[in-house]
Amino acid sequence: MWALRRASVPLRSRGFSMGTSRGACVNLREITCAEDKAGFSESFQRTYDRLLLSNTFYHTGHASLKFSVKKRELSSQADASSIKEEVDLEDGFSELERPAADKDENDDEELELSDDGEDVEEPQNELELSETEIDSAEKKSRETGARSELFKAMLKSTGLSVNDVLDKWVEEGKDLSSSEVSSTMANLRRRRMYGSALQLSEWLEAKEQIDFVEKDYASRLDLLAKMHGLHKAENYIGSIPNSFRGEIIYRTLLANCVRKNKAKKAEEIFNKMRDLEFPLTTFACDQLLLLYKRTNxxxxxxxxxxxxxxxxxxxxxxxxxxxxxxxxSNDIAGMDQIVDSMKAEGVEPDFQIQGILAKHYASAGLTQKAEAVLTEMEGRSLKGGKLKEHLWVCRSLLCSYAELGNADEVGRIWKVCESNPGIDLSVAAIEAWGKLKKIEEAEAAFEQVLNELNKPSSRPYIALLKVYANNKMLNKGKDLIKRMADSEGRIGPLILNPLVQLYVQSGEVERADAMLQKAVQQNKVRPLFSTYMTIMDEYAKRGDIHNSEKIFHRMRLAGYTSRFTQFQALVQTYVNAKVPAYGIRERIKADNVFPNKALAGQLALVDAFRKTRVSDILD
Incomplete structure (x- = not known):
């Protein structure tokens, strides 16, 4: 838990200098009190005072930060090494930016959910280009869901490459206006067909069909980062004309650094933007807040x-x-204080904030508060039309009522929407029924969505496989995987993750280990970080040093640099085995990982040379 008590001394009276230890360092540009008074309104002052000082966010004596306003630099020694660093690609409401999360810490691994034949309804996604980079045609396409004629042609021409489709389109003299291009690009992004979108962008520039402006270069940069990693995206900036190398370009790169949880790189880009004297925007600050919400x-x-x-x-x-x-962080009082601060500024909670509140109230066991929020959400959506027209609200209602254990309400919401739910809502229903241990209902939702899909999708399989894993239904899980293989479904990292959990939770960790290694060797897939950790944590519980070290080594071979959570599991293995871990401190130091209080306590227990009362007497 962090930030549990009220800061005793206001930050203004401390000279804005807060000491810390050996972790990360934050230095921000000095601003005098005169500048502060002149440039900051009383309303803003009250807002931030409430957020910073009213039992919400503040510096503690244990913070791994050094905050000084003499320079405008932001840096971290470690790349998000202090807490859980990976955000795996999982469906559900694990993060704010979209119900079906599309975040991955891997630079070179893209979604296997890219083209499943369904549009992805998204609330505001801060990891996509912001509104300033999207022209009016693309905005309209996103809002209305209208599909351009070019996009339809690209979907139908399954045997042709994107370049071939575009060449044919031009030869036939069809419309290739900027509005048509923007609408097509918006549709490709909505379907997460980033590879096709990148090819479209490259073709347009190569054929000189449109005059590229900053938003077009930013779009290309974003697609490169998604498809080929941050390194190629950053190198691409050098090829952008100086006149178009503005704040939008760098904020797009910053957003992708955050998307991949690269704290050190994100801070480097943020500092670069400050050095270039770009105006500090809410978008850039929100990116850092999102990053630190995950990492520190x-x-x-x-x-x-x-x-x-x-x-x-x-x-x-x-x-x-x-x-x-x-x-x-289970700080419900602090959460409520932020809501009060927001309302005091005249900002009303939207559907997403209400969904977040309901989720956390439900998790905290505050049933009445959660139900009150859910009732208000449903009432607001009904004022704007029918409930089933607000799919994101329906997903949130299903998730929250399942968390509350209210099967009747889950059934009621699902009955309203099941006539034409789409893949996102169907997956939410599968997960909700699974949480309630209503296996038959989850399977019925699975069968329904499978019958309605135009193209194969792994997402329903992943959702149902998680249900089987959580309920230790190994045989049903095996049958589901065979069924997916028969339908030519790809067994990728997202399927491997719940499959490994299924075996581990059924007590067959060795089988899970062997299966994972076989998948890596035969299918050349890169398992998710959490997939490895599921197996390693189980070996740690058993005190199995040999296999824990083996998984640790395999993770390095897979490209996962050593992280805090890996060392925590490894050291716990030695603790449970009651065996000293020779050289473990040196290994941790060599990987630039800084132990917290818990890990330091673990290290003391496996120190081969630690002194005890008995050893002192014997010596």
């Missing part, structure tokens, strides 16, 4: 303080992040 919540206060000093107004998404961060 103690640094959230620094971003808020920077926003306060530079007169950056919090957005609705800023509030979403802060509310979810407090709720995720």
């Amino acid at each position: 919540k103690k640094k959230i206060a620094d971003v808020l303080l920077l926003m306060k000093k530079e007169n950056v107004k919090p957005s609705l998404f800023t509030y979403r992040l802060l509310i979810d961060a407090k709720g995720g």
